[in-house]
Amino acid sequence: MSRVSLFSSPLLLGFDDIERLLDRLGKTASDGYPPYNIERLTADTDASQHLRITLAVAGFGRDELQVQVEENQLVVRGKQKDDGSRAYLHRGIAARQFLKTFVLADGxxxxxxxxxxxxxxxxxxxxxxxxxxxxxxxREGRG
Incomplete structure (x- = not known):
């Protein structure tokens, strides 16, 4: 059975990527780790808008984090190395990896x-x- 969506309208040409993006956002929106804030910083006089995304990544070192722009997405990855030399009596702080994506608008x-x-x-x-x-x-004619 084929799926009918809003983006299948003949008036919305080339919006297939947006539909896939919305599907992906719906699937990843439930993952709340790591927690993050998005704030608008004070605007400069050059009419540009400054934003900051802040992620709580306690326990991660700089070499365990990766920030990349892939097409129109900001992708933040975190992967902690498991230290096998430690013998934990209790381990409440998990060495958890994550992948967080933010869709970037044009510009x-x-x-x-x-x-x-x-x-x-x-x-x-x-x-x-x-x-x-x-x-x-x-022009005159087709061509």
């Missing part, structure tokens, strides 16, 4: 990332974009 750039006191901050900027208006010449 959003990742400016950098920093790790301090177990908090990973990823700074983003959205620059004011110029409105694009393009006039298409109309």
């Amino acid at each position: 959003i750039e990742v400016m950098g990332a920093s790790l301090e006191h177990g908090m990973l901050a990823v700074d983003l900027v959205r620059r004011q974009q110029e409105k694009l208006v393009k006039t298409i010449d109309i």
Whole structure:
């Protein structure tokens, strides 16, 4: 049985990627680890918008974290190395790996990332974009 969606309208050309993205977001939205904040920082005078995503990654070192931009997504990965030399009597802090993705709108750039006191901050900027208006010449005939 085929699935009918809002994006199957003939007026929405080329939105297949958005539909797949929404499906993926619905599946990963329930995972709350690691917890994170998204904040709007004070705007500069250049009309750009500055954002910061802060993830609570206590116990992870800089070499155990990876921040990448893959197509239109910010991907943050964390993988702790298991220290086999330790003999735990109780282990309440799990060495848990994670993958957290954030969809980036057009025009959003990742400016950098920093790790301090177990908090990973990823700074983003959205620059004011110029409105694009393009006039298409109309030719005679098909071709």
